[in-house]
Amino acid sequence: MEAQYSYLPIESTGFFSKIAVEYVQQHEGLSPFYQHSVSIEGIQAAIQARQQTINHRQLLYDVLVEQSAGLSLTTLQQNNLQAILSENT
Structure with missing residues (x-):
């Protein structure tokens, strides 16, 4: 089965503010x-x-570790805290 799609211009959605639409459309007045x-x-x-x-x-890591010293962090929370040290986080 082949997927079908169509293009919907951002301004026709009615979902975004005027400034968001103008930003996406790269209006010159917003460039500064x-x-x-x-x-x-x-x-x-x-x-x-x-x-x-x-x-x-x-x-940041040191301060967060210090602030959470009295808390019982889950493994996920500890892993997320450790991830702060990664350049890709």
Whole structure:
């Protein structure tokens, strides 16, 4: 069975605010308020820019461990806390 789909323009959904629609449509008046366009290339550029920022993962982890010292964390919570140290989190 072949899947069928159709394109539905964002403005015709009635779900998004005017500013959200204008952002997706890349209206020039909004360009001073964002750095990366709404496109695959823009998402890739945003990821690359984010990877260049300094992260204080260890500090965040240490503070959260200290704050949760009196709590009984589940294995999932402990794993999530440990994941903060990963560059991909």
